[in-house]
Amino acid sequence: MNRIEKRVTACRESGRKMLIPFITAGDPDLKITLQTMQSMVKAGADMIELGIPFSDPVADGPVIQRACERALLNTVTTKQVVDIVKEFRKTDQETPIIFMGYMNPIEVMGYSKFTTLISEAGVDAVIAVDMTPEESNEYSKAMNAAGLESIYLITPTTPEERIKRIVSLAGGFVYYVSVRGVTGAAELDLNEISAKIKQIKQHTKLPVGVGFGIRDQKSATEIASVSDAVIIGSAIVRIHENLNQTPEQIPAAVSEFITGIRTALDGM
Amino acid sequence: MKANNRDIQLKDIVFSEYPDEGGHFDRFGGMFMAETLMDPVLELAEAYKKYMKNPQFLKDMDRDLAYYVGRPSPLYYAERWSEILGGAKIYLKREDLNHTGAHKVNNTIGQALLAKYMGKKRVIAETGAGQHGVATATVAARFGMKCIVYMGEEDIRRQAINVYRMKLLGAEVISVKSGSRTLKDACNEAIRDWITNVDDTFYIFGTASGPHPYPAMVRDFQSIIGREAREQILEQEGKLPDAIVACVGGGSNAIGLFHPFLEDRNVKIYGVEAAGKGIETGQHAAPLTAEGTKPGVLHGTRTYVMSTEDGQIIETHSVSAGLDYPGVGPEHAWLKDIGRAKYVAINDEEALQGFHDLTRYEGIMPALESSHAVAYATKLAPTMSKDQTIIVNLSGRGDKDIHTVAAWEGIEI
Numbered sequence: 001m002n003r004i005e006k007r008v009t010a011c012r013e014s015g016r017k018m019l020i021p022f023i024t025a026g027d028p029d030l031k032i033t034l035q036t037m038q039s040m041v042k043a044g045a046d047m048i049e050l051g052i053p054f055s056d057p058v059a060d061g062p063v064i065q066r067a068c069e070r071a072l073l074n075t076v077t078t079k080q081v082v083d084i085v086k087e088f089r090k091t092d093q094e095t096p097i098i099f100m101g102y103m104n105p106i107e108v109m110g111y112s113k114f115t116t117l118i119s120e121a122g123v124d125a126v127i128a129v130d131m132t133p134e135e136s137n138e139y140s141k142a143m144n145a146a147g148l149e150s151i152y153l154i155t156p157t158t159p160e161e162r163i164k165r166i167v168s169l170a171g172g173f174v175y176y177v178s179v180r181g182v183t184g185a186a187e188l189d190l191n192e193i194s195a196k197i198k199q200i201k202q203h204t205k206l207p208v209g210v211g212f213g214i215r216d217q218k219s220a221t222e223i224a225s226v227s228d229a230v231i232i233g234s235a236i237v238r239i240h241e242n243l244n245q246t247p248e249q250i251p252a253a254v255s256e257f258i259t260g261i262r263t264a265l266d267g268m
Numbered sequence: 269m270k271a272n273n274r275d276i277q278l279k280d281i282v283f284s285e286y287p288d289e290g291g292h293f294d295r296f297g298g299m300f301m302a303e304t305l306m307d308p309v310l311e312l313a314e315a316y317k318k319y320m321k322n323p324q325f326l327k328d329m330d331r332d333l334a335y336y337v338g339r340p341s342p343l344y345y346a347e348r349w350s351e352i353l354g355g356a357k358i359y360l361k362r363e364d365l366n367h368t369g370a371h372k373v374n375n376t377i378g379q380a381l382l383a384k385y386m387g388k389k390r391v392i393a394e395t396g397a398g399q400h401g402v403a404t405a406t407v408a409a410r411f412g413m414k415c416i417v418y419m420g421e422e423d424i425r426r427q428a429i430n431v432y433r434m435k436l437l438g439a440e441v442i443s444v445k446s447g448s449r450t451l452k453d454a455c456n457e458a459i460r461d462w463i464t465n466v467d468d469t470f471y472i473f474g475t476a477s478g479p480h481p482y483p484a485m486v487r488d489f490q491s492i493i494g495r496e497a498r499e500q501i502l503e504q505e506g507k508l509p510d511a512i513v514a515c516v517g518g519g520s521n522a523i524g525l526f527h528p529f530l531e532d533r534n535v536k537i538y539g540v541e542a543a544g545k546g547i548e549t550g551q552h553a554a555p556l557t558a559e560g561t562k563p564g565v566l567h568g569t570r571t572y573v574m575s576t577e578d579g580q581i582i583e584t585h586s587v588s589a590g591l592d593y594p595g596v597g598p599e600h601a602w603l604k605d606i607g608r609a610k611y612v613a614i615n616d617e618e619a620l621q622g623f624h625d626l627t628r629y630e631g632i633m634p635a636l637e638s639s640h641a642v643a644y645a646t647k648l649a650p651t652m653s654k655d656q657t658i659i660v661n662l663s664g665r666g667d668k669d670i671h672t673v674a675a676w677e678g679i680e681i
Contacts, residue, residue: 104573108578152303153303159307162306180464
């Protein structure tokens with residue numbers, strides 16, 4: 001079993017809802033990113049989603065766009081993010097790490113170079129926002145060869161036939177995007193989400209995590225009541241933004257936020 | 269990445285067979301989109317295929333192109349300018365005489381009609397120079413659709429008149445303040461709008477790029493330029509041209525002129541990119557001409573993209589807002605690779621000179637975008653003989669650029 005499967009199995013057996021926080025790597029610098037990753041694990045995160053900063057993040061709302069801008073202002077590169085993962089792995093061999101990013105940096109580096117580099121550093125999976133099943137042939141080969149899981153998004157606009165195709169390529173877990181919108185957007189429609197997750201589960205045994213639009217304990221427990229995992233991004237990135245002038249406070253503030261969500265999920 | 273099949277020789281390529289079902293021009297093109305947009309993009313590809321065989325749709329489009337846009341646009345022999353240059357005879361394809369003053373309307377009529385047939389009531393668009401925004405706002409008024417245009421803050425400053433034109437036409441112009449605040453950022457914001465309002469919105473994309481079916485669809489709508497020009501030159505000269513020239517930002521006017529000539533293997537094809545302050549300065553918008561540009565993925569398609577070693581998109585520079593784009597349509601990337609078209613670059617200063625030349629010698633004021641093609645023709649024509657001909661696509665008129673030209677020359681209006 002790989003790291004993600006182990007974690008999924010352990011959570012399933014103990015009835016624990018998985019909590020997957022997202023942060024943009026290098027916002028505002030890589031040292032804070034490493035400390036925040038460690039503090040999130042202590043506070044009860046089950047996996048960590050690490051955003052690779054990109055200049056043109058079209059699926060992201062303004063909060064994560066600004067985080068990318070802050071990271072790129074410090075010219076944070078993919079290779080430096082990989083180095084942070086290596087550092088993290090020195091003390092944590094268990095917590096799965098998922099890279100989330102866009103295709104251009106991966107294309108420019110080359111698929112096999114990218115997958116080899118990140119897998120050797122201890123990354124477990126990749127979410128490439130603008131990679132599609134239609135274009136995935138060579139990409140999947142490189143990912144599989146490096147032992148990485150490809151996590152794909154399913155959205156409210158994904159029809160059932162397409163869900164079948166996507167889950168046949170997916171590994172790790174299925175990422176259900178809860179809203180029609182970019183990250184950090186709008187109100188959640190619990191009935192629609194619940195119905196769609198039931199539909200997804202008819203076609204896969206993989207756990208289903210839900211992201212986009214979860215911001216507090218209430219929305220987290222609501223989503224957890226119909227899914228296996230909650231993914232929280234913009235709400236945590238906003239903490240980074242608010243503490244931009246005093247970045248040393250970020251790891252503790254994020255930890256406090258995660259602890260609150262963890263307690264709420266465990267108390268369900 | 270898809271292997272580039274180098275075994276296929278240029279002479280064996282049948283151009284009408286491209287793109288394939290998935291929108292690929294060999295290793296370029298395709299569909300790289302956030303999942304939320306994949307269903308609408310696939311729906312659009314189906315609808316496009318269906319309606320291009322629908323006689324009523326085609327009849328509606330032809331009628332609007334003739335009576336609303338004013339097609340066919342003339343192919344004009346620029347006699348005086350040709351004589352001054354002392355080489356090949358230069359013909360201008362007068363897309364500047366279209367309603368709204370540029371080629372962009374050929375495409376927006378097609379896409380708005382498609383939106384209407386698909387029952388979409390809200391259209392969105394990105395714009396750089398404002399020409400595509402104006403062309404979209406125009407057809408939205410014509411068809412009674414709600415219209416939102418995204419435009420970079422920097423371009424809004426450069427193209428104030430077009431911004432006001434769009435507002436007069438009833439469009440809402442949204443200023444984009446992220447990134448370089450130009451065309452690529454306007455694209456990003458329009459895509460975000462589409463992700464958010466996916467159920468009722470049609471994205472009228474302005475250039476022959478983006479995810480399939482846009483590159484093929486925009487090319488097909490713009491190909492009327494080349495089809496007319498081919499007929500017109502045969503009528504006036506009794507033979508095909510020796511060379512055809514068009515400016516390339518995303519590349520929609522260029523592919524529109526080029527495509528009907530691709531099988532005419534003796535016709536030389538030149539795409540003219542913006543060299544900005546000079547290719548060597550790095551401040552340009554010439555992904556095809558600059559050495560070392562790698563294929564990447566931008567706005568839904570795989571093509572040559574100006575990016576850093578780490579894959580971040582580079583901010584481009586050109587005096588003409590319409591060419592200020594770090595990517596290029598995937599068919600151009602492919603035409604470059606197989607050697608069917610040659611891509612060259614003209615810098616800001618040369619483009620300005622082209623603007624003045626055509627204005628003074630022919631009384632035709634070209635858009636700064638088109639001025640790049642004009643400037644290249646001034647280099648090309650003298651190297652050719654007097655019995656040879658060149659067609660230059662005059663993709664738009666220059667009224668919108670008067671302030672930029674004046675400012676460039678230190679004149680206050």
